[in-house]
Amino acid sequence: MSLSDLGSSALALVREHHAWAGPICFVLAFLESLAFVSLIVPSAVLLIGIGGLVPLSNISFVEIWGGTALGAILGDWLSYWIGHRFEHRISGLWPFTRYPEMLEKTHRFFERWGVLGVFGGRFLGPLRATIPLVAGMGGMPMLRFQIANVTSALLWAAGLLFPGAFGVAWLKGE
Template sequence: MEQFATDVLAFIRTHPEMAALVIGFTAFAESFAFVSFFFPGFAILVAAGAMVQAGLIDPVAAALAGAAGAALGDAVSYWIGIKFGHMLPDAWPFRRHPDALEQGATFFKKWGWPSVFIGRFFGPLRAFVPLAAGICRMPLVPFMAANVISAVVWAPALLFSGYVIGTIARSGWSIEQKALAAGAALAAFAGLVWLSRKIFKTG
């Protein structure tokens, strides 16, 4: 997958006019339950943010495409949950990863519709909470509201994190200043990971 991500980023560099389409597809795949197991979407989106900082990608088009792709990925997962929920435990890839579906269902049952928003920001849950929402027959309107709002926040946030990384890398700061900024970013990320685990354990 690392080589795949490298190839995707190289394609964006050589074909910047296709960047929005690639970013939209990446966000869709990262949010779609049947692909997210194997797709390095998170890394690609963060790296795309560094390309925004370098002036290779239009930031507005990238953010809109990422948000649209993410919302569509969740919507398709939700629809599959409604239509085929009873069949999913016996379907690939859940035959091999039954815990993924179970964790998504547990989280959704604990938190209800806010789980669709919250789950977007935590990798272990991102693609499976919408599927669980469909299986549990969550009403469409609150699902889509949480889905779209979270997508509009999530995609630009990933691109922005890459933008910050690109800014640090290209700055004229000393090594100590770069290390301090990188340490602060890592601390913030570690805090989010801790919070996600805390929330899930309470579920």
């Protein structure tokens, strides 16, 4: 089964079983925000698609927004914890053994921007996968990390879901 097939199946599941929309968005956002996994799971595209189902069904925008934001928050928190717990041993793991410049570039970005980098990194695909990890490795205080994590996750989730959820209705003149 290809990623395209999995994506189509996820959208069909949400379309047919509205009660699963929030939990599915949670899982997709968690995977999109989790270090390493986010590099191979294209969840953002699926979340945009789920947003587009809102005006076509009885899916609650607030429910999918909450599930998406919470999944993103917990995915980044776990990535931060992994970075804090394992520190520089992470550089010996895939994909950093194959692409060491990925970790180096993220580290430079984090050193330059700090908490603003954690916030902004959420909106930049390659950094979304690594910035929480580097923040944990760099010893960023948990409270500062969580403020950036939570606020960026709420905006990121809305930014992914809003165009589909309300753009379709706007285009239809509703």
